[in-house]
Amino acid sequence: MQAYLVGGAVRDSLLGYPVYDRDWVVVGATPEQMLQQGFRPVGKDFPVFIHPDSGEEYALARTERKSGKGYTGFLYHASPDVTLEEDLIRRDLTINAMAMADDGTIIDPYNGQRDLQSRCLRHVSPAFSEDPLRVLRIARFLARYAPMGFHIAPETLTLMQQLAQSDELQHLSTERVWQEFQRALGESAPEQFLRTLMQTDALAVLFPELLPAAQDSNTLSQINLASDPRVRFALLLRRSFAATPAEQRSQKIKLFCDQRRAPNAYRDLALQFCHHADQLCQFNQLDAAQRLGLVKNLDLLRRSEHLSLLLQGCAVICNNNLSVQQQLPLLLQALQQIDPKQLMAQGFKGKALGKAIDQAQLEICQQQIDGESV
C-alpha cells in the first residue's frame, strides 16, 4: 500500500502557503489492512481512517457516482484496485487534484501545476457537476486567491452557471451553505464570493435577500476593507435591508439569520449594527441623552466586546473619518468609573440610587460634549 498527501495541502505547499490540514489517500489497501496497522475507522459511508499518532485523515482511494440531489446520494466504491488517478479525477479543481508521494514527487495527471502557474481555477472533469456545493466552494476559493491573480476558467464558470440554474442548489443543506458562506466571509476578498454567486445566479437561489448588497459596488468594497467576518456580514445586511421599513427591519434580519442558521454572534452584531450604525456615524452630533441612550441600547456597558466590531464597521462606512472611534471608548471608560457603592455611601438607595446613577451618567456624557466644543 502507498499513501499520498492530497488536496489542499499539496496545493498550498506549492503556493508556498502554510499547511494546516493534511489529507491522505491510500492506494492498494483494504479496510482490514488499515485496521491491522492501528488506524481508527471514522464515518460509515466511505472508508476513512485516523492515523494512530498524527490524528490525520487517511481515505482509501475511491471512485464515486451520484444518485441523489444536492450533497446526498454519493455512491462510493473503494477497493485496492482503485488507482490514484481515478481518485483524483472526481475532485473539484485541477489545483486540488494533485498528490505528493513520500519522496516529495508531485503526481499531477490533470495539470494542476500548470493551472497554479496560470492562476486558473479549472474543474477536473464533467463529474464536477455532481456536487452543487462546488459552486460555493469555487466562489470561496476565488475570494481567497483572487488577490494573487486567480480567475475562474470560462468553461468552469459555465458549469457553475448550469448547476445554479438547475434545481440542485435547493437541495443543499442549510448548514453546508452557511459553512461555505462563513468561510468565504473570512477570506481576503469576500466580495469575489458574492460577485461569483451573482454571476452564476446562485445568489438569487441561496441568498436572494443579499442581492441589493451584492449589486452595490460600494458595499462590496466595504466588506473587503473590514477584516472580521462578523463585521462583513453586518455590512452586507445593513445594505441589503436598507430599503425595508425601519419597524420591520429587525424582524426581517432575525428571520434571515434564523433561516440560514447564522450563529448568534453574527446575528446579534448585525442587528445592533443595522439599528445603530447611522447614530454611531454621527456621534459628534448627538446630545448627552442620545449618547447615553445609544450606549445603553447597545448594551456596551456589559458587552464591550461588541464595541471594537461596531467601530470597525463604522470606520469602513465613514472612510475612517470617525469621531465615534475616539469618543465612544473614552465615554465608556468614564461611565464605567461610576461606583454605585460611593453613591450608596452618600446615602442613595433604592429608586433614588438608580436616579443618581442615571444623573451621574448624563453628566459624564455632557462633560464629554463640553470638552469637545472647547
Ligand code: CTP
Ligand atoms: N473535494 C472536492 N469536492 C468537494 C469537497 C472536497 O473535490 N465538494 C476534494 C478536493 O480535492 C479538496 C479535498 O477534497 O482539495 C479536501 O477538501 P477540503 O478539506 O474541504 O478543502 P481543501 O481543498 O483542503 O481547502 P481548504 O483550504 O478550504 O480546507
